[in-house]
Amino acid sequence: MTEPVITVEDVCKNFNSVQALKSISLQVQPGEIFGLIGPDGAGKTTLIRIMTTVMSPTKGKVNILGWDSDKQAQKIKDNIGYMSQQFGLYNDLTVLENLKFYADVYQLSSNQWQQRLPHLLDFSGLAEFIKRKAGNLSGGMKQKLGLICTLIHTPKILFLDEPTNGVDPLSRREFWKILYTxxxxxxxxxxxxxxxxxxxxCTKIGLIHRGELLAWGSSQHIKQMIPQKVIEIRCSDNRKAMELLKQHYHSHSVSFFGDCIHVFTGDAENLRVQLKIFLENNKINKIITEIHPPQLEDVLLSLIE
Ligand SMILES: Nc1ncnc2c1ncn2[C@@H]1O[C@H](COP(=O)(O)OP(=O)(O)OP(=O)(O)O)[C@@H](O)[C@H]1O
Ligand SMILES: [Mg+2]
Incomplete structure (x- = not known):
């Protein structure tokens, strides 16, 4: 097995009384896309800040590319790219001027910069917009510009904090294509x-909630973490059905999932029949039930509850 490029060991971070991270341990292998998944305030940014050496942990160790984050932070900084949640583009500067600004920050020679530029512009699709002011780019294009600014010094690891937040689905897909490239x-x-x-x-994901890493592995692996299956219910009155199920089947995890209801159970076949009869007896009509393996959202909800 290859050596991990990121090792996080028992990392905790406290902000006064807030425990933002609680004993996080994980590893990332070279070439992986590691996704940190979690709701607002889960601790994603804090963990990324610690991995990028912007912030020190209260406790624990971080090793990036073989360097200790406490003792060799500069080595790490020189070899990683970090696109923070509020990444700083200069709206009054053009695409090219923004790139040049970051090339200067990383002290690239004119030669290095000339060599690097066409490639970055090419795969990001920004070549034809080099003279446009960053402030006049669409949201998706701004994110791509932010991405190539963080790539200017040819880092080995890229840290992206919610890079597609607020970006439309099509641009998001394009952004992910670039990540795969x-x-x-x-x-x-x-x-x-x-x-x-x-x-x-992502190749691997870490589910994080209230500072805890609830699960870590491939999405396939995480979906198998819970033995339950999902009974998906569609019916004439979702709200009423939900109320009834919450009252009478409160020992099961019951939640809305798009326009249907999901019920977790270790005994899907039996419960499916029971639930159908129960809902019919309570004047719910047009009931369709299906049994599925759990989705990531189901797993997350079940681990959080
Ligand atoms: N500098 C700080 N001072 C005090 N509390 C902080 C600080 N930074 C983060 N926190 C707290 O730590 C917790 C984790 O915050 P963090 O920003 O890491 O979450 P997040 O998962 O990135 O959330 P979001 O999705 O909203 O960006 C939150 O409770 C937050 O209020
Ligand atoms: Mg954040």
Whole structure:
């Protein structure tokens, strides 16, 4: 097995009385896209800040590319790219001027910059917009510009904190295509997101909630963590059915999932029949039930409850 490029060991972070991270341990292998998935305030940004050496942990150890984050922070900084949640683009500067600004920050020589630029513009699709002011780019294009600014010094690991937040689905898909291209060239990526459908696109994911890493592994692995199956129910009156199920089947996890209701159970076949009869007896009509393996959202909800 190859050596991990990121090792996080028993990391805790306290902000006064707030325990933002509680004993997080994980590893990321080279070439992976590691997704940090969790709701607002889960601790994603705090963990990314600690991994990028912007912040020190209260307790625990972080090793990036073989360097200790406490003792060799500069080495780490030189070899990673970090696109923070409020990544700073200069709206009054053009695409090209923004890129040049970051090339200067990383002290790239004119030669290095000339060599790097066409490639970055090419795969991001921003070549034809180099003279446009960053402030006049669409949300998706801004994120792509932010991405290539963080790639200017050819980092080995890229940390992206909710890079597609507020970006439309089509641009999000394009953004992910770029991420795949980058990993095929050997880059390792850590990306945080609140979009669960993006979790499916990662090689490995870490589910984080209230500072705890609830699960870590491939999405396939995480889905198998819970033995239950999902009974999906569609019916004439979702709200009423939900109320009834919450009252009478409160020992099961029952939740809305899009326009249907999901019920977790270890005994799907039997419960499916029971629930159908129960709802029919309570004047719920047009009941359709199906049994599915759990989705990531189901697993997350079940682990949180
Ligand atoms: N500098 C700080 N001072 C005090 N509390 C903080 C600080 N930074 C984060 N926190 C708290 O730590 C917890 C984790 O916050 P964090 O920003 O890491 O979450 P997040 O998962 O990135 O959330 P979001 O999806 O909203 O960006 C929250 O309760 C937050 O209020
Ligand atoms: Mg955050």
């Amino acid at each position: 980058l990993t095929s060239q050997g880059l390792t990526i850590v990306v945080s997101t609140a979009y669960l459908e993006e979790a499916e696109r």
